Amino acid sequence: MKVFINKRIPEIGINRLLEAGLQIVFPENESLTYEEWLEYCQNADIILNVGGDFKYDKVFFDACPNIKAIALYSVGFDHVDIKEATRRNIPIGNTPDVLSRATSDVAFLLMQSVARRASYNFQKVIDDNWGAFDPLHALGQELYGKTLGVFGLGRIGFQMAEKCKKAFDMEIIYHNRHQNEEAERELGGTYVSFDELVRNSDVLSVHANFTPEHKDLFNESVFEKMKPNSIFINTARGGFHQEEDLYNALTEGKIWGAGLDVTNPEPMSADNPLLKLSNVCVLPHIGSATIEARNGMARLAAGNIIAFSKGEKMPNCANPEVYSAQSP
Numbered sequence: 001m002k003v004f005i006n007k008r009i010p011e012i013g014i015n016r017l018l019e020a021g022l023q024i025v026f027p028e029n030e031s032l033t034y035e036e037w038l039e040y041c042q043n044a045d046i047i048l049n050v051g052g053d054f055k056y057d058k059v060f061f062d063a064c065p066n067i068k069a070i071a072l073y074s075v076g077f078d079h080v081d082i083k084e085a086t087r088r089n090i091p092i093g094n095t096p097d098v099l100s101r102a103t104s105d106v107a108f109l110l111m112q113s114v115a116r117r118a119s120y121n122f123q124k125v126i127d128d129n130w131g132a133f134d135p136l137h138a139l140g141q142e143l144y145g146k147t148l149g150v151f152g153l154g155r156i157g158f159q160m161a162e163k164c165k166k167a168f169d170m171e172i173i174y175h176n177r178h179q180n181e182e183a184e185r186e187l188g189g190t191y192v193s194f195d196e197l198v199r200n201s202d203v204l205s206v207h208a209n210f211t212p213e214h215k216d217l218f219n220e221s222v223f224e225k226m227k228p229n230s231i232f233i234n235t236a237r238g239g240f241h242q243e244e245d246l247y248n249a250l251t252e253g254k255i256w257g258a259g260l261d262v263t264n265p266e267p268m269s270a271d272n273p274l275l276k277l278s279n280v281c282v283l284p285h286i287g288s289a290t291i292e293a294r295n296g297m298a299r300l301a302a303g304n305i306i307a308f309s310k311g312e313k314m315p316n317c318a319n320p321e322v323y324s325a326q327s328p
């Protein structure tokens with residue numbers, strides 16, 4: 001079977017695919033236009049997808065009737081129309097768990113960076129503007145004993161909560177699709193309504209899976225209810241926050257600061273007004289960017305493809321219902 005991989009991934013994944021006798025096709029140039037990407041996909045049986053540049057929607061599936069399986073090099077699958085894939089019996093593999101530690105590390109890093117104004121202070125050093133010791137300037141806030149609100153207490157949200165609990169003895173509240181009793185026991189966390197989460201969090205960290213109906217969920221009316229000392233963190237997907245409303249909330253003192261690893265669109269333009277604010281820290285979607293996580297993702301993506309090529313179930317599948325649909 002022919003596997004199209006749109007961008008180089010760590011060797012461990014490539015080697016596994018080659019050892020399994022699969023044929024790999026890489027593009028000559030990794031910056032593909034939609035048309036070029038589609039053409040590569042049309043000539044493949046399986047796709048190993050890196051990044052979220054192109055959507056796997058009805059138009060794609062109609063244009064690529066030969067595609068039998070897609071292995072995402074990500075845990076998030078918001079760029080895939082899962083219903084459409086399932087309808088066509090196409091399993092969609094993803095890479096859970098192996099990146100939870102790295103991504104929650106970045107949420108934790110952003111939280112502290114914003115609380116201590118790290119990017120603002122770093123910029124001062126770069127600008128040769130260190131200045132004299134000033135008892136009243138660039139003061140941050142301490143996080144000990146404060147309340148962390150997790151929106152989406154899944155694999156990554158849990159690890160963020162665990163770190164905040166251990167490092168700063170923070171109180172954990174969360175809002176999730178379902179109450180997570182095991183997490184409550186381990187973290188001593190409390191399930192709250194969305195409204196309570198927004199009103200009571202000192203740090204509100206977004207970790208849910210993105211779906212179009214939640215676009216701009218964090219908007220003016222939400223920021224309005226947040227505490228003036230609160231920090232908004234988003235490492236999930238940029239679509240969750242309304243950027244202009246976030247900017248206004250930050251400049252009008254409705255919230256203390258924001259840390260973003262994800263924006264909408266990505267990349268964020270260098271002249272984005274958010275980047276001029278001293279209470280904002282933006283990272284270029286590096287949540288899973290560690291050697292350990294990226295190797296793990298390569299291993300899982302290759303494992304999904306190899307299992308599929310042998311007629312087995314993908315071990316990590318975003319639409320396991322494809323398998324029950326196939327059974328008599």
Ligand SMILES: NC(=O)C1=CN([C@@H]2O[C@H](COP(=O)(O)OP(=O)(O)OC[C@H]3O[C@@H](n4cnc5c(N)ncnc54)[C@H](O)[C@@H]3O)[C@@H](O)[C@H]2O)C=CC1
Pocket residue numbers: 075076077096097099100103151152153154155156157175176177178207208209210214235236237261262285286287288289
């Ligand atoms: N910044 C980065 O580099 C990375 C970002 N991510 C993002 O993080 C997301 C979460 O990943 P995991 O923790 O592995 O997923 P997960 O599926 O383990 O956890 C997501 C949780 O969010 C909850 N949820 C979903 N929609 C919700 C809603 N509308 N309201 C309340 N709760 C809701 C789910 O019930 C689930 O518990 C991914 O989907 C991806 O978008 C993941 C990895 C790296």
Ligand SMILES: O=C(O)C(=O)CO
Pocket residue numbers: 073074075076077099287288
């Ligand atoms: O896995 C994901 O969903 C990412 O965003 C990148 O690792």
